Amino acid sequence: MVKLFLISGIIALAIAIGLAIEPRQVVIAPPQTNTQNTEELAIIAEQIPATGTQNPPVALPLETLPEPLPETKIPLAATKASLIAPEEILQGNVGRITTDDAPFLKKVVFDGVEIPTFVYAGKPRTFIAIDLAKKPGTYDLKTTLTNGETISKKIAVIERKKPLVEEVSIPEKIGGNTEVGQNNYLTSMNEANTDIKNIVTAHAITWTQEFIPPLTNITITNPYGYGVSTGAYVIPHKGTDFKAAVGTKLVAMNSGVVKISKNYPFSYGNMVVIDHGLGIETLYLHLSRMDVKVGDAVARGQTIGLSGDTGYVSGPHLHLSIKVGGISIDPMQFLKLFNP
C-alpha cells in the first residue's frame, strides 16, 4: 500500500515538474563549415582515439613558447611618448595596445568595434582578440588618447595554420556514437554555452598582477587551434589541454569572481568560469571537484578545484579556455602578454 502510494506519488511529481511522457525531440544542428559560433564544439576535439591520430603529448615549458608578436612604436605628436601596437596578429591570438608613457588611451576602435581599455602595471592597455575564424586581411585600428590626439593604423590578421586530425566519436559513457549520445551532447553543450553567454562581466579589471598558469606542471597534450575533421565539417579546438591526472590541484589564473560552477555531465563536465572583468574570462573544464561557488571572489593562485575526467573526454586532463570579449583565444599566447 505504502509502496503503491509512493509510486503514484513519483508519477504525479514527474508530471508536475514537467518530465515528458514522450522523449523530447532534440534538433541536431546541421553540419556547418562556419565555425564562428561553434566555439565549444571544440570539446569534440578531445575525443580523439587514444591510439592512432592523437597528437603525441608535447612538453612546452612557458619559456619555449613563442614570444608576443612584434610591436611597433608610433611616435605621438604632442609628447615624447609612443603608441605601441602590433603590425599583425595571428588568428586566435591577442594583440596588445599600449603607450610607453602618458597620455593614456581614451578610446580604441578595431574593425569598427570599440574595445575596452584599462591600466595595468602603470600603463594603459587594450587587448584585441582575434577570432580563430576571422578573415585574414587588413583591419583599421583607431586610437584616441586622453590628450585628444588620434592615431589610425592598419593591423593585419594573419592566417593561423590549423593542423587537421581525423574523425572523432562520442564516448560510450555519455551515450556513444548514437542519436542519444549526440542529443545528450548537444543539449548539454547548448546549456553550457548559454550559461557562458549570459555572464555579465565586471566593468573594471579585477586584478593587478599577471595571469599565471592554472597548474604547476605544464605539459600540453593538445594545443589551441587545430581542427578536427568529422567528415562533414571541421571543428576547431579553442582551448589548451594540459596533462593532469585526476585530483591535480587547479588554481585561479588571476583574481576575479566565479560566474559558473556547475556540472554539464554530457559535455564540459564540472566547469568553473571566473570573470576577471572587462570581458576577460578563464574557463576550467572536466574537473573532478569544484571548490568554489557562483559569486565567490577568488584570489590569484587560490585553489578552485581538482582536475578530472568528467564530461566529454577520452581521458583525464584539464581543458583551459580563455575568453577576451567573448572570443576564445590561445591561452598560452595570452600568458605571454604579461611578460614585461
Ligand SMILES: [Zn+2]
Ligand atoms: Zn580541450
